Amino acid sequence: MNNALEIKDLVKVYTGGTKALNGISLNVKEGDFYALLGPNGAGKSSTIGIIGTLVTKTSGSVKIFDKDIDINIAEAKSMLGVVSQEINFSQFEKVLDIVTTQAGFYGIKKSIAKPKVKDILSRLGLWDKRNDQARTLSGGYKRRLMIAKALIHEPKLLILDEPTAGVDIELRREMWDFLREINNNGTTIILTTHYLEEAEQLCRNIGIIDKGEIVADTSMKDLLSRLDVQGFVLDLEEHLEAEPKIDGYSLKLEDSLTLVTAINKDKSINNLFDELNKLGIKVKSLRNESNRLEELFIEMVKR
């Protein structure tokens, strides 16, 4: 399978001497849904800025579907769509005009763009707001407009820089469904986010960047398998006065109806249920104590 994105020895030193990227190399396969994670100031936005040619690189190379962004500029850019972190459209224009104009910047004639604009605005729930000035839209709708703009020329590679920041849960879920759909239809997606649950839910592969270096580049499954311990929360049917003692398991009573436990990878959760049954403790429901990826992430970037 071809590489949708190929980054080689990318270095970025800002005026003043701050080294944002320390020679990173990264490949993202065609059709992938890839998460690029890192703490603030790690180099994510610099990387995305360089790919989108908004930031000039100090050295290294970037290829989009084998087209170098310095040599085959127009071809490389035609295959790329970027949803920036900050709102970057004219707030005084109408939704319809913003997306139609964006199509024009990609050389798409108005007659061809028209049905495409209608389709993408409808899919993102913006068609009814097509004649509204962009500044009147809510934060969530502005985010959708950013996505519509980035997709109007049907890019093969879509990069989203924290697309769901500040978006409510319902809209976030809707956006996840939409992104899954376009990924299933063949668009390669690279996502940066601070919501690690989002990355875990959506992405197949993951890169973690810290202090301008790639500290992990692997599959989500592989990364999560590195976890030795998982925390679970058990909601109980009846009140308990003290936490039960079971060999091999550490159990803590958070309140009279909630038990918290940390289970090693080599221990079975079935055994725990058997032991609880024997003690007459009925479990109503079970959930993860905290986001698993979050634990790994913190561990990796604090080294």
Place this chain on the structure above:
Amino acid sequence: MNQKQQFNISVTLWTLTSKEIRRFLRIWIQTLVPPAITMSLYFVIFGSLIGPRIGEMDGFNYVQFMIPGLIMMSVITNSYANVVSSFYSVKFQKSIEELLISPMPNWTILLGFILGGVARGVLVGMIVFFVSLFFYPEFQIQNVPLTLLVLLLTAILFSLMGFLNAIFADSFDAISVVPTFVLTPLIYLGGVFYSINILPDFWRSISMANPMLYVVNTFREGMLGVSDVSISFSLTMISIFIIIFSFLCLYLLKKGIGIRT
């Protein structure tokens, strides 16, 4: 972008140009009406009220003498203002990212903004000309091709200067400094309201170093058939500066100065 969608560069250029034209037409109360009102006041005060007391200038009625100068003044300030404010706004609002991420080459970005500035400069110039006809209905243009050529070249030159100003600007103050402290004094002292022939020798020599004098007088040559300067020299210099500024703008765009991090 799929195979059926051929990248069409003329579409990108037209998209940007029409966006720029739409922008200044949408805010016509800020862009088209003020020059019409300001110039009407100039014609009323300096032309109809004070003008008869001044008498003739270079053999022309004073209103008639002022018309080319006031048109040029409007073209210069409006083409400059259009590009500097529009390009700085797209930088400020970050919507410049739409252009930079797209496959548009730098020359189409530059040309799109310049054509927007030229469109506003020429449109305002025409509005001022029609306003002037209320005050001097019998006005006749002496050399139409020269008039149109100077109108166009001036609008291009000052649009390019506005673009340069916007590239380097990092605040709204920075886009008003040049028009207020450089352009306006040079225009007022560049022969809009008087012929340099009425100045003492010393001040006439100083005035010859003012580039606005050449623009205003070349346009006056086209409209009235009189000029204080050499027309071929003026046209050559305007053209040379257009070429220099165009290459400078393209170089800055390529380097990303003022627009890329």
